[in-house]
Structure formats: structure tokens, C-alpha cells
Amino acid sequence: MDLTGKVAVVTGSGQGLGLAYASALSRAGARVVVNDINAEAAEQAVKTIRDAGGQAVAEVAAVGSSETADSLVARALDAFGRLDIMVTNAGLLRDRALWNMTDEDFDTVIDVHLRGTFTCARAAVRHFRTAGEGGRLILAGSPAGQRGNFGQTNYAAAKAGIAAMARTWAMECAKARVTVNALIPNAATAMTRSIPFLAPYVDRLDRGEPIPSEIRRALSFGGPEDCAGLVVFLASDSASEVTGQCIGIGGDRLSLWSHPAEIRTSFLNGGWDADAIAESWASGAGERLETYGIPMPTLPATCQGAAG
Secondary structure, eight states: OOOTTOEEEETTOSSHHHHHHHHHHHHTTOEEEEEESOHHHHHHHHHHHHHTTOOEEEEEOOBTBHHHHHHHHHHHHHHHSOOOEEEEOOOOOOOBOGGGOOHHHHHHHIIIIIIHHHHHHHHHHHHHHHHTSOEEEEEEOOHHHHHOOTTBHHHHHHHHHHHHHHHHHHHHHGGGTEEEEEEEEOBOSTTGGGSTTTHHHHHHHHTTOOOOHHHHHHSOOBOTHHHHHHHHHHHSGGGTTOOSOEEEEETTEEEEOOOOOOOOOOOOTTOOOHHHHHHHGGGTTTSSOOOOSOOOOOOOGGGTTTTO
């Protein structure tokens, strides 16, 4: 993968997945705009990339507003003269069950994840269309957005919206040769530490201990670096025909998520009233209901209690 001459913006790249993405893009030859709300983290990320022989600059700003999105594009153009790749990774959590979630909890997560993805993508695509050289939008989704997750009304809704935006923008941006994909990562980060059944494996990595191969497969769970190769691939010429997709990555697993689709249908001449639906439901369209929530796989006996 050779991204020499390309320029990427990676939002939320002061640490965790964002830093892994920015570093991997740099190693492939891209010049990178690091973005984070924490100035110290952003500057340290820039230093890390430069110390490894890459080129990077920082833009410290909170993702969400149009002003921040425009400043990220402007920073890329001012520092490196072009923009080719926008990775919308910035995010945060405010987990609470529905009845405990406040307006602020909901709005904060929606503003950063959903609105932030929209504003950054819009600013990038406006530039891509003007420059006329195509481009890449790589949007951060989540298993929660594909399946739902307890306590994550705000986060799951935002990530589901991002998946829908990826499919919509793939159509709208095709003529401009801009590909749009959502990656669905699963990795040990400060955010996944808040998920009880994943926290022990985050702690293992912090102690310098490897995650068992069974967990890397069964839970699709590893370190941030395990997810970075997908970003580099999607940014490369090798993925020029890949667009409108939700692609999972984590641990040892790479996967393609399906799009929502009708799976069973029933027909009734003249249409359906409530009684007719009730009479046919169990043997017709509702014969087998869909599951929901992120499933917990059955782990091998060798992994039971192995995280502690």
C-alpha cells in the first residue's frame, strides 16, 4: 500500500483508534492532520508520527460544528496543499439506560458522532468536488449501530445513522469518484474499557499481555493497531471500487456487514387489517423474528476467567 503524495485528516486521533489510523496512514506514505480536543494529546500524536519519519500537523478543535470541519480541511490545504482522505473517527460515550438518559447525554453524543461525521464529510466532499481528483470518506461505525446495545441509545442511534449516511453518500458522491465506507471496529480503547465484559482484555493489553487468539476470533477483539490496516486499504487505489459498505475489523476477524433487507413477505389481496396480520403473522412475515443486541459468543473453556 503506497499512499505517497496523499493527505489525510483523522478526527479524534490523539489516542486510541484514531492515533492507530493516523500512524498507519503515515507509514503508508500519507501526510496527516491530527485532530483532537486535547492539545497535549494532539501534539504528542504529531511527535509520534514525526519521530517515525512521517509528516503530520495538529488541529486542536472539538468535532461537531461546521466551523471545525472547515478548519480541518483548511489545515490540510495550508500545511500540505491538498486533501484526499477524511477519516471521521472522533467520538465519546454517555451511556445510560433510556429512562436515565438526559437530554444532554443524548445531544452530546449525537453532536460529536452524527453531526460531526456529517459536517466533516460535507466539508471534505465540497473540496473533493472542486479539486476534481476524487477522494475517500472513511466513517467510523460500531457494532452497536448495526445491532443495538443496552445503555447506548444515543451512541447506537448515531452509529446507525452513520451507516445509512455511508450508503447514501456512496450514491451521491460516485460521479465525483469519491468512495464512502463505514468501518465497524472493535478494539481495546478507553471507550471499550467502559464495557464490563471487554474491560479485562483492555487491562491485559495495558499490562503488555496478549489477548488470547480465541478472544481475537470469537469476540473480534484486539488492539487499535489491528483495525488500522482496513483504513489504509480503504484509502488506497486497491479499494477504488469499494463503496457504500459497512466493513468490520477487530482482532483476527475481517467481515462484511449486510445491509438491511426484507427477509420474508406475505401478500393479501385488498391489503392487511390488524386481524388479518394477527392471523397470519406467526406463519408468514413474522415466522422467525430477528435477533437484536450484540451477541455474546460461547467462549472456549480455556478462556473462561482467563482475562483477569
